[in-house]
Amino acid sequence: MSKIQLKNVFKKYANSEGYSVKDFNLDIEEKEFIVLVGPSGCGKSTTLRMIAGLEEISEGDFIIEGQRVNDKEPKDRDIAMVFQNYALYPHMSVFENMSFGLKIRKLPKKEIKEKVEHAAEILGLKDLLNRKPKELSGGQRQRVALGRAIVRNASIFLMDEPLSNLDAKLRVQMRAEISKLHRQLGTTVIYVTHDQTEAMTMATRIVIMKDGVIQQIGTPSEVYHLPANTFVASFIGSPGMNLIEGIRNEKGYFEMAEQAQYRLSSEQNEAIAQNENKPFLLGVRPENISVVSEPTSIQGVVDLVEVNGPDMLLHVIVNNQTILVKSKTDEKVKVDQSVFLEVDDTTVHLFDKETGQRL
Ligand SMILES: Nc1ncnc2c1ncn2[C@@H]1O[C@H](COP(=O)(O)OP(=O)(O)OP(=O)(O)O)[C@@H](O)[C@H]1O
Ligand SMILES: [Mg+2]
Structure with a gap:
């Protein structure tokens, strides 16, 4: 040994x-x-x-x-x-x-x-x-x-x-x-x-x-x-993590577009504040985003549905960016449909856009 x-x-x-x-x-x-x-x-x-x-x-x-x-x-x-x-x-x-x-x-x-x-x-x-x-x-x-x-x-x-x-x-x-x-x-x-x-x-x-x-x-x-x-x-992951571009707005939200905002935690706001003026990326895995029926602060349009038995992978366009969403297969979700997305707060990551390092 x-x-x-x-x-x-x-x-x-x-x-x-x-x-x-x-x-x-x-x-x-x-x-x-x-x-x-x-x-x-x-x-x-x-x-x-x-x-x-x-x-x-x-x-x-x-x-x-x-x-x-x-x-x-x-x-x-x-x-x-x-x-x-x-x-x-x-x-x-x-x-x-x-x-x-x-x-x-x-x-x-x-x-x-x-x-x-x-x-x-x-x-x-x-x-x-x-x-x-x-x-x-x-x-x-x-x-x-x-x-x-x-x-x-x-x-x-x-x-x-x-x-x-x-x-x-x-x-x-x-x-x-x-x-x-x-x-x-x-x-x-x-x-x-x-x-x-x-x-x-x-x-x-x-x-x-x-x-x-x-x-x-x-x-x-x-x-x-x-x-x-x-x-x-x-x-790592199949598919890998979504890396989403946006800015932190004055309310402390991550903003991709007006109709696509995500409320950052105080810790995340602090991490970004320490890296003031640096562009950053929000990372979230496809399996940690879901399509929900209630309106949320993130709205997008389904561009592609890939069904793989019990799971499906949705390509959702949110303000020109494609976000992948992995969930249980739901026959009701169709291409071109407008959907609301919900992000599991505990699984969100922040990265420095230039160096790629975790913030
Ligand atoms: N005998 C060699 N002479 C010169 N360069 C080499 C030689 N063998 C490998 N390299 C180079 O070293 C780098 C690493 O090669 P290596 O074979 O270790 O990659 P790898 O991670 O095993 O890739 P793969 O998944 O394709 O097998 C590559 O840029 C390759 O071109
Ligand atoms: Mg090899």
């Missing part, structure tokens, strides 16, 4: 101008399930590959149990990695695929058999050990790839988008299986994805990155309820 620390880690590829990862700092406790999430190119794989030892760390320290291990070979790191394209050997059986790494390490045959059978048991692959990869479903192949990592008994698991080749249904299923596996094995997992739902459902803590820079580290609940900036606010 290991405590892992990344201290002021930078990565600059030899052939590129800027840094791909900038001043990355993270302490990982034993048995955590850390998810690195962010848009394409933000530096997730680079970070993971530096941890694995597949990529050199340009600056900073990578520490396991108090020891700086920047220069340790990948094979000496007690780390197992599962890649996006899990690349099974097509001519080998499931058993051979899973045992390959152990064979190379010259483990005794009996021990190899025990380890593979144990992993196959955990992964539900026992009856498939003699099959070839082409005789397996996508999810089963994915499990073989996980099996290859499990048999190594590593204390740290690295996974880079391991589910991205699977269809939506299998992804949900494998997501649950990986979470269970994590609990069962009691290992530390560092998992990379660009899918915020995966991050929110699997992680004990999420690291949100953009342009090589960590934007926020927190539990799923923290990053959802207290996003540090507008990037995190709009990245």
Whole structure:
């Protein structure tokens, strides 16, 4: 079991101008399930590959149990990695695929058999050990790839988008299986994805990155309820948070337009007063706004209705801005209809419009 620390880690590829990862700092406790999430190119794989030892760390320290291990070979790191394209050997059986790494390490045959059978048991692959990869479903192949990592008994698991080749249904299923596996094995997992739902459902803590820079580290609940900036606010959630432009009027209301005003709390008024003259954004999640029958101080027009089974997502135009509203499906709400919106006061956020930081 290991405590892992990344201290002021930078990565600059030899052939590129800027840094791909900038001043990355993270302490990982034993048995955590850390998810690195962010848009394409933000530096997730680079970070993971530096941890694995597949990529050199340009600056900073990578520490396991108090020891700086920047220069340790990948094979000496007690780390197992599962890649996006899990690349099974097509001519080998499931058993051979899973045992390959152990064979190379010259483990005794009996021990190899025990380890593979144990992993196959955990992964539900026992009856498939003699099959070839082409005789397996996508999810089963994915499990073989996980099996290859499990048999190594590593204390740290690295996974880079391991589910991205699977269809939506299998992804949900494998997501649950990986979470269970994590609990069962009691290992530390560092998992990379660009899918915020995966991050929110699997992680004990999420690291949100953009342009090589960590934007926020927190539990799923923290990053959802207290996003540090507008990037995190709009990245987390499906869809992300509404970021609404307006001004604070003399009555202490947030005003998008005359017929679209929201009463700010005294705390919010104070936060804005401290940032006098700075344009700001009001952040509120689609699930914290509802359409109500009684008139309210926010009026808009329904532009689009997206029904998804029990839930619907409304696009409501309020003074040229589109506000997303997520609620239970209501057949009565129609396009072009004028509606009144109500905001759940406890869930409103304020952000500095220029820096994007939470006020
Ligand atoms: N071998 C390399 N040489 C030069 N630049 C690289 C190399 N690998 C990655 N980069 C650059 O580093 C940045 C981060 O890339 P990285 O692969 O870590 O992103 P990512 O977050 O994993 O993205 P994705 O979600 O698309 O996999 C990108 O700008 C990328 O172009
Ligand atoms: Mg990547």
